[in-house]
Amino acid sequence: MKIGKQTLKLENTPKLLETSSSVGPKEADGPLGNYFDIKVNDIFFGEKTFEKAETKFLTTAINNLLQKVSLQNDKIDYIFSGDLLNQCIASAYSVRDLEIPFFGLYGACSTYVEGMILASILVNSGMGEKIIYSASSHFCSSERQFRMPLEHGNQRPPSAQYTVTGAGCGLITTSKIEKKAPFITYVTPGKIVDLGINDMANMGAAMAPAAVMTILTHLEDTGRKPEYYDAIITGDLGNEGSEILIDLCKKNGVDISKVHTDCGKEIFDTINDRDVNSGGSGCGCIASVFSGYFYQKMKEQKINKVLLVATGALMSPISINQGESIPSIAHAVAIENEVN
Amino acid sequence: MDTNKFNMTKEEYKEYVDKKSENSPILKNVLLAFLVGGIICIIGQVVTNCLIAKNIDEKTAKTFSTVFLIFLGAFLTSFNLYSKLGKYAGAGSVVPITGFSNSIVAPAIEYKAEGYILGLGSNMFKIAGPVLVYGIFCSFIYGVIYYVITMIR
Amino acid sequence: MLMEYLKVFLTGGIICSIAQVLIDKTKITPARILVLFVSLGVVFTGLGLYQHIVDFGKSGATVPISGFGYSLATGVKEAIDEKGFIGIFTGGVTATSAGIAAAVIFGFLGALIAKPKAK
Incomplete structure (x- = not known):
């Protein structure tokens, strides 16, 4: 519905x-x-x-x-x-x-x-x-x-x-299957957001506004507060994108800083590893980190309510060379151990 | 688009991002570029001088030195070493002629997977091609101007 | 002798530093830097400026890619002096032929033996 x-x-x-x-x-x-x-x-x-x-x-x-x-x-x-x-x-x-x-x-x-x-x-x-x-x-x-x-x-x-x-x-x-597992309760597909960033070396900044839109819309639609979730997990905003996300949410009166984590920041040691710069990215980033790490944490009930937000930058090298900016999207899904 | 959630225009966002983004450690980068670029040039000069000392004429010695540096760049690239140097040296490894050579070997290695002709062959000049195009074209314009001037004289 | 190498080091270092500042400050990509510098090499040679840099810095001025532009331009000039009009077309590539051929040959051989690797 x-x-x-x-x-x-x-x-x-x-x-x-x-x-x-x-x-x-x-x-x-x-x-x-x-x-x-x-x-x-x-x-x-x-x-x-x-x-x-x-x-x-x-x-x-x-x-x-x-x-x-x-x-x-x-x-x-x-x-x-x-x-x-x-x-x-x-x-x-x-x-x-x-x-x-x-x-x-x-x-x-x-x-x-x-x-x-x-x-x-x-x-x-x-x-x-x-x-x-x-x-x-x-x-x-x-x-x-x-x-x-x-x-x-x-x-x-x-x-x-x-x-x-x-x-x-x-x-x-289907939930008919007996085995204990987390439920998908809400999904919030995102709209494309483009604030004009065209720097392929700064995807975090290009995608952060899309994440902001989707997270805020999700919270509005469901009437939930950020604290409802044990974790709001974004896909691959990296260090910079995460800062921008938290900042822009705050500007809208929503403080997600206590519950936010980012797969791109988690998967690599961004402080000591020179090569990874701002963090991990790519489809495989959220895919492996959620499937591996966070799902495990949910099964162990260390975290019970998760809002998983994957961001994507929908440009191609061709469109960038033609002078286009980076259109970005974010999809959110609420995953919970209990259904009330 | 519903951007009123952001209360900022594209220009304002760009400015905000620029302020937010961590700057490249420019002083360190420039020092490393200076050092590595300078050393590569010295290698070129050493080769030239050695050849001149062996009674080879200056022009041939210089050409030989260029060929040697191109070989060096290609050699280091094919043993996966040039990209490691580039991580630290930046422009210091891009701008010298060894970097030109690197920019030819790098795509050639990578596109080998698509075959020797349509992969390696056609992608070899992916990065270096424009250098030849614009270098040669600029020299053509210069040539025309120079020719016209000599005619008038 | 030592002074000569110092001049080479300084000249080459400064040219590379200018490129580094451009990369860091303006987001011009390295591929565009190469094109920019080779074109500037031709322009400055044409204006008679690059020759002074080469006289001072020797390899420090000829090894950077702007030196490739210098070779192209001086090649064109000499060929015009010698052969007239056709020199516009033959001069540049003739002067740089060893470099271009070496790049193709070593590039091909390098690619034959190498295997791509993650950074």
């Missing part, structure tokens, strides 16, 4: 039954290293190209998910998946052998939550019982997609972020 401006209340409260994550070497060495399901020491994952490697990260995460819930792929109704590569090839090639009806998504770094929202809506409406959503990114394949060749000796400004190599996925099921 739609409430307020753009939020949906999912009365049948679909369950987020299980999640799965896979990451590359740098992420495995980071502060959250222990929480990921699959850690791969080789950035190529034994493949010949980075694109194939990304595909394998995603495939491995999905297969691991199926194993965790002991389901064959023919028991899955649909799969939603997306990544950062042209024509979403990591997703398409991952799903190629799965024989599950497939929807390809492009929401840049917001894809993980976009998929989660669509899967939850389908399950809530009774159109499916078991739906997988997933997303992936790879540092080397996205550098190539969006920036300079890897071996080019250039510097990255402090506001730049480091694309996470990894994938994450989850299984949304």
Whole structure:
């Protein structure tokens, strides 16, 4: 049921039954290293190209998910998946052998939550019982997609972020399934916001306003206060973007500073690691950090009410070269251990 | 677009972001660029001087020195070392001719995955191509002007 | 001798520092810096200024990419003096032919042996 401006209340409260994550070497060495399901020491994952490697990260995460819930792929109704590569090839090639009806998504770094929202809506409406959503990114394949060749000796400004190599996925099921798992209670799909930032090395600043809009709208629509949540988790705003988010929310009379955390800040040691600059980014950032770390914390009931907000920058190198600014989006989903 | 939540125009937001963003550590960057750029130039001069000392004429010695630096840049790039240098040296590793060489080898390595002709071959000059285009075109304009002036004289 | 190297170091260092300031202050990307500097090299040579820098700094002025512009421009000038009109077309690339060919050859060989790696 739609409430307020753009939020949906999912009365049948679909369950987020299980999640799965896979990451590359740098992420495995980071502060959250222990929480990921699959850690791969080789950035190529034994493949010949980075694109194939990304595909394998995603495939491995999905297969691991199926194993965790002991389901064959023919028991899955649909799969939603997306990544950062042209024509979403990591997703398409991952799903190629799965024989599950497939929807390809492009929401840049917001894809993980976009998929989660669509899967939850389908399950809530009774159109499916078991739906997988997933997303992936790879540092080397996205550098190539969006920036300079890897071996080019250039510097990255402090506001730049480091694309996470990894994938994450989850299984949304009807609440009829007995197993204890968190529920999806509300979803707030975002609108595109563009405040004119065109600096590809400052994505945090480009995406922060979208996160502000979606978070404020969600709180208005549901009548909740930020303190209602144990954590408001954004995807990959990084250090700078997070500061801007908190700042702009405050200007609207909403203080989220006590409950806000950002996957991009959590996944790397942004203080001591020179390379990551402002933090992690990419679809794989929120995908691996939520699937690995935060979902685990929810299962352990260390946190019970979460607002997960994934932000995405929807430009392409072509549009940037043509002088366009960066249109940004943020999707939010409320995940709670108890339903009242 | 409903931007009244922000109470700021695009210009104001840009200004706000510029103020907010952490500046590059410019003094440190410039010092490192100076140091590395200067050293690369010294290497070039040492090679030139050594060759001149061996009775090779100056022009050939200079050309040889350029070829050597280009080799050095390509060599360091193919062993994944030039990007490590670039992280610290910035413009100090971009501007010398070794950086030109790096900008040719880097995409060539990366696009090898798409094959030797449409990958490596066609992407080799992805970054360095414009340098040749604008360098040669500028020299053409200069040539025309110079030619006209010599004609008038 | 030592003085000569000091001059080389200073000249090369200053040219690179100017580029670094431009990158940090104006967000001009390194790829554009290369184009800017090679073009400026041609322009300053044309104005007769770059020759003084080369006389002072030697490799310090010729090794940076602006020196590539200097070679192009001086090449064009000399070729026009020698061969007239056709020199406009032959001079630049002839003067820089060794550099361009070396870049293609070593670039190709380097790419053959190398494997891409994450930073």
